[in-house]
Amino acid sequence: MHDKVKAQGGRGVSIALAGSGGAGVMTAGNMLLKAAAQAGWYGLMVRTSGPQIRGGEAAALLRISAEPVECLDDRFDLVIAIDWQNIHRFADELPLDAGSLMVGDPDQGNPPEVLTQRGTRLAQVPIKKMAKAIPGSWPNMIMLGIAAALVGLPLDAVKSVVEAAYGKKKKELLTPNLAAVEAGFASAQTLPAVPQLAAVEPTQTPRWLLTGNQAAGYGALRGGVRFVAGYPITPATEVLEWLSPALTKVGGTLLQAEDELASINMIIGASFGGVPSLTVTAGPGLALMAEALGLAVAAEVPVVVLDVMRGGPSTGIPAKSEQSDVSIALFGLHGDAPHLVIAPNSIADCLGATQWAVHLAEAMQSPAIVLSDQFFGQTQAVVDRPADMHFIGERAKASAPTEAYKRYALTESGVSPMSIPGTPGGAYTADGLTHNERGVPSSQAADHLAQLDKRERKLLRHDYGDYWAEIDGQGEIAVITFGSCTGPVRDALARAAADGIKVRLVSMRLLAPAQPERLSEALRGVKKVLVVEQNHSGQFHRYLRADFDLPGEVRSLRHPGPLPIHAEEIYRKITEWSLM
């Protein structure tokens, strides 16, 4: 290998492994990430593939770094392709430049023009031939070896992952594939250099490897959820698939519903029964749940709906990320229906935010929508073990209700103790009709107003503490964002800081109820506000305009999915603006 360069600070190295579906690029990518994780690095991996249900083309997009990473980088240092079949379809997702290196198999033809025109260097390795030369081995293991060597991942780390994978069950596969990894590793020595990983010490503190979908599922359990009903939908299905066996283990249960209308009504029924409940869906399913969410608001039944956002509208782009369900989550219910909307701001935070949502929903007897997205949900990441925030779902219960029990009593906090079926003396009817304090239907203006006031009050009076947003940095420019744009914004701000430009970050975790005073506080002294989001119509920006008073000049940086908002775009916008 030529001159070794260390990867720049926290940016780490970015690697794409590509090839036809079935060539095993995902397996190779997973192993690479795991090896890096075990050796002490952080990292993440995005899976991307073509429209085919099986086969087609696929790529594993990785970023590995000595410091925590929360998004892909703007560019790739390295692309290794087993073949170039249809890889042009990923061109948008594979930003390369002259500093990048492409490694291809000369027997598989040339990379598509759309990649080469960027001046990227190309190196050739006869991957398939090498694999053929080792009977029983696969080209993706050659690829794994090449990747490890090029970025400076120790061979042993990779080998031990391969051993763990095949060592137990499929022993006959182990020897040839270990050999393939070694062969790939060795072949890389003559290849042009790419930046190498900064050295790390094996870490003492525990780390986890998981997806945001798993994290959300686990957060739900930590919050106390014991009943889940759901209907499969990309990219949310894995949450259900993770929760199904997990719930059984901890004494809960999951029902596969016939549709989303059933899911949401099932969990409302279960929660009426006193059991913290959750469902999981994506945009189309969330739309179907809107009517019953209104019932949960009116009847004050806590439930959590996890929406893993994908490209919209309609069926849209099911397997790609977009932050375009902000409006429906905030404003999609009929009538005046205040409720909670919470957005995790990292893969690890899918855990904390979901847990918090359960906690808040239960505390305020309100539906909560959690806005995750496909990037969070399906990306696998190495993260520090998230501390348990002890956000436990705990509902104010009417323990010894008497005959005069008022289910919807007009308390100061707005929260009225709830009687749980089975409790003698506490029987009442939960109702979606406008009702009085006892729950008896009423069409009187006074009752309607009193209950609307109460439901608004309970959300506004709650003390959300500092958890409502991540606030960082100083300066007269601020970036306001949420969800999976937080990662690229942080990256951009680190770059700006390196240039000496101070920028404030506000990543909002609590979208509803809006916290205008807290935001004003966070933005004190700010003159320029950049709002960053990944959708077409600026849904988050419009919401900020509606519910907050933003100081100074406000600009919107946005584009729809499937491409993420890159740190570079944000950085450029900030530096340009800071010069004005």
Added chain:
Amino acid sequence: MHDKVKAQGGRGVSIALAGSGGAGVMTAGNMLLKAAAQAGWYGLMVRTSGPQIRGGEAAALLRISAEPVECLDDRFDLVIAIDWQNIHRFADELPLDAGSLMVGDPDQGNPPEVLTQRGTRLAQVPIKKMAKAIPGSWPNMIMLGIAAALVGLPLDAVKSVVEAAYGKKKKELLTPNLAAVEAGFASAQTLPAVPQLAAVEPTQTPRWLLTGNQAAGYGALRGGVRFVAGYPITPATEVLEWLSPALTKVGGTLLQAEDELASINMIIGASFGGVPSLTVTAGPGLALMAEALGLAVAAEVPVVVLDVMRGGPSTGIPAKSEQSDVSIALFGLHGDAPHLVIAPNSIADCLGATQWAVHLAEAMQSPAIVLSDQFFGQTQAVVDRPADMHFIGERAKASAPTEAYKRYALTESGVSPMSIPGTPGGAYTADGLTHNERGVPSSQAADHLAQLDKRERKLLRHDYGDYWAEIDGQGEIAVITFGSCTGPVRDALARAAADGIKVRLVSMRLLAPAQPERLSEALRGVKKVLVVEQNHSGQFHRYLRADFDLPGEVRSLRHPGPLPIHAEEIYRKITEWSLM
């Protein structure tokens, strides 16, 4: 009768007829309104009743005037009750004062305290005894006679309505009831006075008597709708009930769907087939339609959804009015889903606005939501015959598509000619998946962006003309409102004008796409903006903040249903503010 006073200008006289359900107060009210209409007055009548399905208590609330009226007045001049049974339940809806007169039957006890405590005068007429004295007659006809006499409606006018009702079929009922009307009329001569109707000439120009629900149905037909699918829901059902026979007459059809999910998908299917289509619902049904509305956006299939708003959230107050579906109508779809939202601003305008919605939907191949409400929908009004605006639904069609036909071509206007099934050479697949110009599914960023841009563009580039809003008056204070708040705002502004306070009115008919330049233009020079709406959370106000730049100081005047926003409240707010 004591001293006759003429009713104040356009305010006319306000009359409530009340009694137990089945006592016939609605019939009496209808006849009173019809008689007034035929004699040349304008007027309207609101029906209100208790929670019972049948029986219970009921009241007909009327306002009759020499000038057009678009809402109830803040107070009643006259309440006539056949009995006082449960009438306290309507107390909120029956604002009385010392100037008002209550007429009751001494044999039915006394009016409830909540009414008498306002200092209202009480007069007694033995209504039931009088009816009994005329065998075959009903108390409500006595009531009708009293009402006519008190407000100065000619006896002949009332008698001819009664004749028309019973003259043909139920002849045996005619004579006694005519006698009852006469007896009632005569008995009123000794009663205290209430303001009398200003004199009118029999009108030469045609007038109509209809509800907003009928007007909307007729507007749909004028716009070209020939297919309707719907599911019954209060207060929208009458639109379907009116349309069902009407469509058959003009060569269209109506399907009763199994649910709202079916309704919306049926009309999308029919419109894909080239037939302008509509459905009708209220909040809960609109929520259920949100998913498929996204499909109509993405696949560019024009449809119109008429939402007759009622008290929310959830089942809420089904039979009472509220403007609380603004948020869901504007922002309730998942993904970035620009579409049309149109609000009629009077009962008569339910016709024009719905017709316009059909026209716009067809012109832009977009779903349109029409926000009517229970007040408009179920109130019967005397209006000038609405002129036909010639807003005909006409879709750009691909008349001779070739093999290269691009269903979703990126045109400058954003509208792409649509090929209708049956047209040779124009076959394509309408798709809710993100697609390219030909309609072929794509998950490429470029295709996604191009189609999102196009769909936004077609709505923004359209010239909506002056019809986007009703703009009236001058001055530095402006009131922005929409829908059924327009009536009370107009009344308030007339009072303010009488005080010499000039106020501008902007009643927005086109809510989406937002027209920020046009509004800025309309508000040029304005320093104070009052936003008036009938809901709890200020949904319209928040939308204005999000999508417009409002000049000067902005205040919100709002409360939820079921009570309307009274002209008095608006007038007070404006006069106070104008003094600051």
Added chain:
Amino acid sequence: MSTASVAAAPITAAAFKSAYKPIWCPGCGDYSVLSSITKAFAMLDLRPENVAVVSGIGCSSRIPAYTTCYGFHGVHGRALAAGTGLKVARPDLTVLVAGGDGDGYSIGGNHFLHACRRNVDLTYIVMDNHVYGMTKGQPSPTTEPDWESKLSPGGTGLRTFHPLVVALASGANFIARTFAGDPNGTAQIIADAIRTPGFSFVEILSPCVTLRPEQRGWKEQAHPASVATTSDPAKAARYLMTDDGFNIGVLYKGNRKPYQPPMGKGTKRVADLEAEFSI
């Protein structure tokens, strides 16, 4: 059926009737159904606090608040989904789901299918009046094809929906029809339905005297079924396919095991699950 809390004092039907005055029209069949339900609860010696009555929207769906049980008055058409979630999460409760023909067979049709199939231990009562009562008279799936209404002048012309056949076809474990005009017989059958494990479906002919006054004539039409309760689905299918709509009785009773996923039997702590994420 869930274990009724066995208490010392026998409970009366009156103990299950709340103080709220129904909004129903005088003479509505639903009053009798309410009586039958409370009688059935008393027969089974249930305690109000251990019973949940779950409904959708409609005249009939107002029933929960007229009992002294825990009530859930949800959205139109989704009562079975809410009831299913409640029962699976709280298997100790007796869950009775109730509503109308529009609620259950029109907008709620899918949940009806899947509740029958899922066979959770619920009892589902439909107060069938062959009309949308609450919205003042539109045809429901069980409305006769020639019934005239504003929405369907000249009648719908549609074949009626056969709830019992559909229930059987989709796997309901207990299928009965009763007539509101016979409150005692109805109470007996409801009690049997609650007692029978799994999903029990009771279709009750409950006249709407306001919108369908001719249904007062049902008392002449209703008659006991001419065959005994069967547990053979094929036999039941043949019989029900030719049913006249007025056969009263328990028409099918199967032996399917109720579906109840193991709730509350977990052995692990949540923290134990962390292991799978550890590197």
Added chain:
Amino acid sequence: MSTASVAAAPITAAAFKSAYKPIWCPGCGDYSVLSSITKAFAMLDLRPENVAVVSGIGCSSRIPAYTTCYGFHGVHGRALAAGTGLKVARPDLTVLVAGGDGDGYSIGGNHFLHACRRNVDLTYIVMDNHVYGMTKGQPSPTTEPDWESKLSPGGTGLRTFHPLVVALASGANFIARTFAGDPNGTAQIIADAIRTPGFSFVEILSPCVTLRPEQRGWKEQAHPASVATTSDPAKAARYLMTDDGFNIGVLYKGNRKPYQPPMGKGTKRVADLEAEFSI
């Protein structure tokens, strides 16, 4: 069936196949179904522009774009509603609705019930692979109770949904089952279904070789039905209740009149309706 435009030149199945490459896995049963559909269209001498293929969401629901007909790829579970609206508004078109078992029997169950009952002249094809293909392997209503998946470890334990019985119970006029492995037989039956007036339902066993590779074995299990097509619902009910799920053939064919409200036969102008509002 709607009048096929009778043209001079006979049309081939190939003329109904579009140039788009399906996203389906190699070996997926849906390829054969596509062939059968195009063959059936050719047999009936239809013209692509007079046919609309309407679907929901799923692997199978991708089928419209693979034909040269007008296609409508709607939302999940609502294909029958869209198809119904289209056919009623445009009775001149031949409307074929197609999709999967998840789309049709799970989320779409209510529309299935009511389409059978309404009996609009549509043909509905379900490519049943007893699994959610598109979302990568969750149980559908027709999945066997012991089939294991991530979402249902150990199996669902649920009785399977019996589409043919439910179709019969809710009034479908034509009920058939075919096997994708027999494209010619399937084409014949689809043609028969389209030709038969009213709502025709064709359940096609269409293997998902990726998620349910064991379904390759279906070719051994599928067998011609042992009884002739009947028009007696009670007889069909008994037979279908004990059906093994692999009987192939037209199992029921009724004589119900299709539902088609009078579209386009209006005699009045819109302005004529004003009279009723005039004072």
